[in-house]
Structures are given as structure tokens and as C-alpha cells.
């Protein structure tokens with residue numbers, strides 16, 4: 666479920682309640698910037714003080730080393746465009762913290778600057794993904810729940826040995842196609858088949874949301890897959906998204 670609210674003084678006290686629904690029920694919260702505008706620094710204060718959330722400051726930078734920072738800046742930059750995050754191309758569906766054994770639960774997006782054409786966030790609820798697999802490819806579901814894979818990034822400082830999908834206590838995914846070690850044909854085929862399944866719009870149930878300047882989106886990283894549509898940009902930094910992680 667996607668909850669959409671408009672930022673105004675009278676709704677501020679309801680936000681902690683909506684964030685609990687993100688954490689516990691896997692719902693998505695979109696906060697539209699209204700007449701009232703919050704900067705990312707305002708949000709950082711609000712999340713720590715009013716919502717009692719703790720930041721998880723571990724972010725992998727472009728060089729694949731861990732940096733401890735409040736906000737990770739994602740922009741279109743030619744020199745970094747070999748990475749999906751910094752390109753203008755479509756970003757495949759993934760979980761951001763799949764390579765952490767103890768990844769943060771809540772992912773907070775702050776859209777500082779959006780482009781006119783494209784750049785929508787793509788969402789695939791893991792609950793729905795499990796239903797789609799049950800209906801359309803039971804054999805693949807069975808394998809995803811049983812087979813453990815190694816997901817790692819950078820110098821292997823953090824890694825996660827896990828099933829790609831879990832259904833208990835609730836459906837969760839640990840998916841990053843490019844960071845999953847394909848050590849044998851079996852795992853390679855599993856990853857390729859799952860990639861094809863989730864990216865195939867005719868069999869999977871994607872939803873899309875366009876964030877505009879100063880809008881935010883919060884989601885439980887383990888309970889939805891997310892990606893981004895391609896977009897047109899004339900210049901570098903035409904689209905600027907800040908990301909932070911919370912528990």
C-alpha cells in the first residue's frame with residue numbers, strides 16, 4: 666500500500682504513525698512538499714527527534730568503500746555513469762541493503778531536484794512478488810526460498826549469506842543482481858531467471874511514483890524492490906536525490 670500525504674503543519678504529528686506502518690507493515694509513504702517545505706537537514710532533525718529513529722550512516726560510495734555519512738547523494742554524472750545510480754538509464758529493481766547482514770530497515774529518499782521527463786521510482790512489493798511467483802513460476806519461488814547466495818560489495822567488509830527471498834515472519838527480499846556472487850551455473854541461472862521475472866512488466870506487478878522537488882519517499886528496504894525509470898537530462902546534476910537509512 667502506498668500512503669500519500671501533503672506536508673503541512675497539522676499533519677506533522679501523524680508522520681511517526683505512518684513511519685511505523687512503513688516499518689511494521691511494509692507500506693510506502695510519499696510525502697508531497699506542499700506550501701510547507703522541509704530541507705533534508707530539517708528532515709534529519711525531525712526523524713531523530715520527533716520519530717525517534719536512529720540513522721545507519723553506512724553508505725558505499727562510487728569507489729565501493731564504506732563512508733559514514735548522513736546523506737548519500739545520487740546524481741547524473743558522466744564520469745560515474747558506469748554505475749546505475751549515477752546514470753540516466755533505467756535502474757533495475759533491487760534492495761539497497763542486500764549486502765548487509767543487519768541492513769537498515771527504513772530507506773528515506775529526499776528528491777532535491779527532479780527532471781521533467783522520466784526518473785519515476787519503480788516499486789514492487791515483495792508480498793505481491795511472492796503472489797506473482799506462486800501463480801506464474803512456483804519452481805522459481807521454491808528455489809529462491811531454499812538456495813543461499815552470497816551478496817557482497819567492495820572489499821567484502823560487509824557481506825550477506827542469505828536466501829534471496831524469505832516468507833517468514835513476512836515476505837522479504839535480499840536482491841542485488843550485480844552484487845550476488847555467481848559461483849556456479851546453478852546460482853548464475855537462478856539469478857538470471859529471477860532478474861528476468863522481476864524485470865518483466867507483463868508478469869510482474871510494478872507500481873511507479875514520480876517524486877518532485879522536495880518530495881520524500883520512505884519504505885522498508887526488505888519489503889519492496891525498488892528501481893528507477895530512465896530519464897532525460899541536458900546537464901550533469903539535473904536530477905539530485907539524497908538517500909539516508911534508518912532504524
Ligand SMILES: [Fe+2]
Nearest residue numbers: 759760761891
Ligand atoms: Fe536503490
